[in-house]
Amino acid sequence: MAQIPLKGKLTSENDLLAAELRDEFRENKIFSLNLVSSPGSGKTSLLEKTLAALGDKLEMGLIAGDVQTENDANRLIQAGGKMVRPIVTNGACHLDAKMIMRVLPEFNLNRLDVLFIENVGNLVCPSSFDLGEDMKVVLISTTEGDDKPLKYPAMFRRSSLMIINKIDLLGLSDFDLDRVKKHARQINANIEIIELSCRTEVGMESWFNWLTGKIREGCPSR
């Protein structure tokens, strides 16, 4: 079992760098979110809609992590993102603090209100790597099955907010809204929950209000 000590070592190296990042975000009064989910749950779509709705009101920095391609970063630029940086992990299943550290000098940090870090689409690996963020936000879509919080508990335990996306497709599968909430709260009693559809825009106001509210409060780290 050679993997475990090394993983421990890497995680603590990562934790040191994440602590530096966290200090940097706090000094610059940046609210930072680490967006995690399965592939295709709608992280990029959520950010596209957020840029369209709040792009004039908030200075947003966006980091788009992907195993391969810069497609997501290009979508965010297309959607009006002015400060967007891709990170291509070349096969790695998650972002880590060192990768964030490397792109951070390209941002004008003292201008940012919020930094969105869109992680690799993966419900396992990204849960173990602190990126210095204020909060993790986990997305789950109604087409993925309502058992996911139980099957990938670390991710839901470490997230402050669960966004249930694609509620326009409710009723077209066995996905049960009450059940997914029950499962999420079973894993994490304090998790906040917002239901929305990036496609039809139903519920998007709740997300915008949550986000602007947190920034207004200077929450949680400042």
Next chain:
Amino acid sequence: MAQIPLKGKLTSENDLLAAELRDEFRENKIFSLNLVSSPGSGKTSLLEKTLAALGDKLEMGLIAGDVQTENDANRLIQAGGKMVRPIVTNGACHLDAKMIMRVLPEFNLNRLDVLFIENVGNLVCPSSFDLGEDMKVVLISTTEGDDKPLKYPAMFRRSSLMIINKIDLLGLSDFDLDRVKKHARQINANIEIIELSCRTEVGMESWFNWLTGKIREGCPSR
């Protein structure tokens, strides 16, 4: 970069064990499939329907890998699976050959026609770990976005068959069937493709025919 040599070492240890598994499957004339996908693409649903349709005709062994919970294994037993074993990875993002090795003695190998290994729901990590299977089968659902073969190329490159699931939900998102096929073939010119819906059962016959055809041909390893 301490991670790379260790990963190389682990992979080659894994390759040795996978080669042993492959020999064992061949000796016993078992057609073995490693099912991979994002969380919630329908691997378990596909196997449930396969058990219902072919359970009387084929002796099926099923290994259900999960980060946490034995839910999938229980679903497969419920669906009539007589030889089902769960593997709970306790946080690991993929199955490896050693885990398969450990549960294999619980199967009556000389009776099996086919062994399905349902991997952890993850489009990254499982691509790097050979489990001795004859083929990888990758599932993608129409709600995940048609860009996934480009964004997770290793998985699609190493799969022999791509099953496009949830075709009953086509038209309810931007997912384009031609585009996903084009992207998959761009990564892997030889990939076979089947479209179906586990829910409405449209297209299931193509999958059953593909599977029974491969077993009849003694394909590919025997």
